[in-house]
Amino acid sequence: MVYVGIDLGGTNIAVGLVDEGGRILHQGSAPTGIPRPYQDIVADMARVSRDVVAQAGYTMEDVKAVGVGVPGIADPETGVIPFCTNLHWHNVPFRDEFHKHIDKPLFIDNDATVAALAEYVAGVSAGTHSSVFLTLGTGLGGGIIINGKPYSGYHHIGSEIGHTIIALDGEPCTCGNDGCLERYASATALIREARKAYAEHPDSLMGRLCGGDPANISGKVAIDAAKAGDPTALDVFNRYVHGLAAGIISIINFIDPQVIVLGGGVSLAGDFLLNAVREAVRPMVFFKTMPYAGIQLAKLGPDAGIIGAAMLGK
Amino acid sequence: MVYVGIDLGGTNIAVGLVDEGGRILHQGSAPTGIPRPYQDIVADMARVSRDVVAQAGYTMEDVKAVGVGVPGIADPETGVIPFCTNLHWHNVPFRDEFHKHIDKPLFIDNDATVAALAEYVAGVSAGTHSSVFLTLGTGLGGGIIINGKPYSGYHHIGSEIGHTIIALDGEPCTCGNDGCLERYASATALIREARKAYAEHPDSLMGRLCGGDPANISGKVAIDAAKAGDPTALDVFNRYVHGLAAGIISIINFIDPQVIVLGGGVSLAGDFLLNAVREAVRPMVFFKTMPYAGIQLAKLGPDAGIIGAAMLGK
Numbered sequence: 001m002v003y004v005g006i007d008l009g010g011t012n013i014a015v016g017l018v019d020e021g022g023r024i025l026h027q028g029s030a031p032t033g034i035p036r037p038y039q040d041i042v043a044d045m046a047r048v049s050r051d052v053v054a055q056a057g058y059t060m061e062d063v064k065a066v067g068v069g070v071p072g073i074a075d076p077e078t079g080v081i082p083f084c085t086n087l088h089w090h091n092v093p094f095r096d097e098f099h100k101h102i103d104k105p106l107f108i109d110n111d112a113t114v115a116a117l118a119e120y121v122a123g124v125s126a127g128t129h130s131s132v133f134l135t136l137g138t139g140l141g142g143g144i145i146i147n148g149k150p151y152s153g154y155h156h157i158g159s160e161i162g163h164t165i166i167a168l169d170g171e172p173c174t175c176g177n178d179g180c181l182e183r184y185a186s187a188t189a190l191i192r193e194a195r196k197a198y199a200e201h202p203d204s205l206m207g208r209l210c211g212g213d214p215a216n217i218s219g220k221v222a223i224d225a226a227k228a229g230d231p232t233a234l235d236v237f238n239r240y241v242h243g244l245a246a247g248i249i250s251i252i253n254f255i256d257p258q259v260i261v262l263g264g265g266v267s268l269a270g271d272f273l274l275n276a277v278r279e280a281v282r283p284m285v286f287f288k289t290m291p292y293a294g295i296q297l298a299k300l301g302p303d304a305g306i307i308g309a310a311m312l313g314k
Numbered sequence: 315m316v317y318v319g320i321d322l323g324g325t326n327i328a329v330g331l332v333d334e335g336g337r338i339l340h341q342g343s344a345p346t347g348i349p350r351p352y353q354d355i356v357a358d359m360a361r362v363s364r365d366v367v368a369q370a371g372y373t374m375e376d377v378k379a380v381g382v383g384v385p386g387i388a389d390p391e392t393g394v395i396p397f398c399t400n401l402h403w404h405n406v407p408f409r410d411e412f413h414k415h416i417d418k419p420l421f422i423d424n425d426a427t428v429a430a431l432a433e434y435v436a437g438v439s440a441g442t443h444s445s446v447f448l449t450l451g452t453g454l455g456g457g458i459i460i461n462g463k464p465y466s467g468y469h470h471i472g473s474e475i476g477h478t479i480i481a482l483d484g485e486p487c488t489c490g491n492d493g494c495l496e497r498y499a500s501a502t503a504l505i506r507e508a509r510k511a512y513a514e515h516p517d518s519l520m521g522r523l524c525g526g527d528p529a530n531i532s533g534k535v536a537i538d539a540a541k542a543g544d545p546t547a548l549d550v551f552n553r554y555v556h557g558l559a560a561g562i563i564s565i566i567n568f569i570d571p572q573v574i575v576l577g578g579g580v581s582l583a584g585d586f587l588l589n590a591v592r593e594a595v596r597p598m599v600f601f602k603t604m605p606y607a608g609i610q611l612a613k614l615g616p617d618a619g620i621i622g623a624a625m626l627g628k
Binding site for chain 2: 073142144170175253
């Protein structure tokens with residue numbers, strides 16, 4: 001049997017046909033096209049799903065289930081999507097709507113949770129007892145897998161690790177609180193601090209890398225400058241790692257997963273980030289001589305959304 | 315069948331005989347008497363257990379299992395206690411030692427975890443899907459129950475919620491990090507801030523309540539003065555609640571339990587604390603219109619240690 005996995009984003013609907021082992025057999029996509037009625041978006045999701053299945057040489061008979069990762073919260077039991085801020089969705093009866101087009105078992109979950117599941121099935125946390133996935137992107141998404149199952153809590157509002165508070169009365173967050181992890185460890189936070197530091201240190205290498213226009217300072221610019229040893233960028237990078245390490249220590253001391261996986265844009269910094277994070281975390285561990293969570297880079301990249309969504313139905 | 319529950323503390327060994335429903339049938343105790351060899355402490359634990367069983371009119375034949383809550387971390391599988399700082403224990407082969415005295419199935423876990431289990435079996439979180447228990451005492455202990463089972467993580471070092479970081483570069487903690495929840499939401503933190511505030515505001519009601527000696531300012535003094543409307547004490551109390559609420563929001567946004575239970579010394583402030591915490595948490599919830607964890611006061615008080623330990627074997 002094969003599975004359809006749909007990664008529903010604010011910009012694109014990415015659809016893939018995925019086999020039992022989490023390998024993508026064929027892919028397709030369509031623009032999400034917000035704002036438009038959810039009924040139209042769901043119709044396009046179904047249409048691209050049918051196309052992808054056919055193009056891969058399969059029929060809908062071969063498809064065991066359809067899974068969808070959404071940039072918001074999802075109620076896996078009712079199939080309702082209570083909140084999807086980027087899409088302006090509120091209490092959308094997603095499963096019912098989708099079933100008007102394709103009558104297959106349909107599973108939904110949060111996009112970071114789905115990425116965590118992908119890494120568990122076919123990535124760096126394969127076969128582990130428990131893992132926590134962090135997407136270091138525009139925001140900071142979190143996914144929790146325990147005993148092979150996504151864990152989003154009793155009311156399905158959990159795994160919002162970007163909105164755990166690491167800095168009392170710290171940076172104001174879009175959620176209304178202050179000091180959320182997302183304000184310190186997302187790509188957005190890295191860019192914000194890099195631009196601030198460049199304004200204070202216009203001699204920084206970041207200036208050359210961004211062509212003198214601070215609007216061009218991306219996470220990559222900041223990290224490339226830090227890798228090259230630029231002191232201003234290194235300072236920004238080290239403070240970024242300091243915040244991320246505080247979040248990771250809280251995860252370890254709270255639910256002690258077997259593995260913590262770093263994904264999203266900032267994780268493309270690779271070993272430069274990984275080694276810095278591991279070094280920052282090590283001296284902060286509570287029980288110094290006990291083993292604790294391995295910290296790893298995500299393996300599947302942007303495909304994790306499709307793979308994990310597909311594997312919801314496995 | 316009945317169960318023996320042992321609450322192993324830094325001062326006392328408290329032992330109880332407990333029935334299936336989590337009711338204590340009979341109790342006994344002995345001083346822990348640290349520092350002395352762990353073998354002697356375990357021998358006393360076994361001796362008091364036998365006494366309590368006999369005094370209650372039972373025999374060891376009636377006892378299904380023995381459970382122990384320890385003020386440290388425990389490996390429930392091997393029965394080894396890797397760390398118990400208060401007792402100066404390090405890698406103590408606890409189960410093997412206990413079995414030299416009493417040959418019954420023996421279960422061990424962290425004391426806050428055990429209290430969480432007690433509230434799940436016979437207290438305020440009875441029958442819930444998931445609960446997080448916080449002991450607001452000298453330290454801040456945490457216990458997690460998911461689907462009726464204690465959850466301490468993959469390496470058994472989890473549920474140390476007192477050592478999640480809520481204030482980056484904040485108050486130095488005994489664990490070596492800065493800004494741990496324990497530094498803001500334990501009784502010790504409340505007392506520290508109350509004494510500081512009294513030094514700055516000697517006209518505070520706390521002065522009368524402590525007989526003019528700041529060393530007499532306890533958590534109760536601070537809370538009694540806050541209840542009476544003393545502005546200095548109220549300010550201390552409100553900041554305490556602010557820190558605790560940040561920790562609770564992080565718990566909700568991370569693992570979204572059905573219930574969060576407040577126990578330990580500070581929880582004796584009762585509804586005055588509970589209402590303040592609920593009011594502080596409500597506007598901080600991420601998804602404003604979604605249901606989230608109920609916040610409740612612990613019901614079992616100091617007996618939770620014995621009851622929960624006994625119920626480990628159920």
